Amino acid sequence: MDRYMEIPKLQEYGVVLTKENLEYIGKLKERYELFKPFGELVPLADVVYTGGKYTCRGFIIALCMAGTLICPRKLPSEDKYRFHLPNPYRHRHLEYYESRLRQPGRVGVLSEKKLKAWITYLLAEEQEKKEAAARIIRREEDYRDELKKLGPMVRWENMNKAIIERNNLRFAVYFNPGRISTELTLVKDYGITLPVFLDMTGYRAGTSEKKNETNKKDETDETERI
Structure with missing residues (x-):
């Protein structure tokens, strides 16, 4: 299950939003209106399984551009944005993973070119992580096979x-x-x-x-x- 999911999918997990939740989502959309010219603003719920049920503990906004969801992030002390995927690829073998790709610069003045550069980078990083994990998995499987041969x-x-x-x-x-x-x-x-x-x-x-x-x-x- 993805940690962040779109609002219509919440009912599949028995999560019901309150009036306060909907009002907060509306305010989030307003806060990120500057991204609207570049794609659809998609609210995502942070869903966790606890106490025998699924609950929502917060919300974020993602921009859907070129079929990809990316989430803008900006620290209070910054005036420029970075971006990340809402549900990046994770694997136990990526504990020591370090990307070899060059990350695009933070974005102050928004443009389609800059946003697409981030999408290209994030998708390439996803592929790089999957390949890195696959190499380690194969290496471990080969090592275990050699040990099995020793009986x-x-x-x-x-x-x-x-x-x-x-x-x-x-x-x-x-x-x-x-x-x-x-x-x-x-x-x-x-x-x-x-x-x-x-x-x-x-x-x-x-x-x-x-x-x-x-x-x-x-x-x-x-x-x-x-």
Whole structure:
């Protein structure tokens, strides 16, 4: 169900508007009259399901232009508008999504060209989000298929965490929203001490400090040459 829906659709969910609601919608339309030359002003209800029923907790105005609904937004401290879709595409795998598209500038003086630029951008962003989510879904499905091929070697702690233990190594896979992460650990530490660990990793006392001093000298020489 869309969060924002057009008024005629409310009756399907048993939502009845009061006289005060209708009066408020009328005032909203008046507030956005400057957009009327560019399309139809469509009031949308913010509907939520709570307490076993659907209720309306507010209203917004959308402009229907070229068959697309876009909602103007302006902060009290601003004199220019930005726009958004009333019901944008959402998916759990979009938690880390960042659009690569260039957002149009905020609109002060309205024009058909500027509004269409926003519509083009918003629809392109919707497509980009759907494609991004689809790529992550395919990647997760492929990863899960590979794990299934290993059969009983894989132990699932839950639907989103798989563990493989072999030769004293534990390999864990985490399926998180938007990403897949892995972790490799020892099953047993065999009482390995800090000196033994440092020796295994090739650490030598003083090496880190000398390296930092060398880097600082190189930076100084580079600065002098510049």
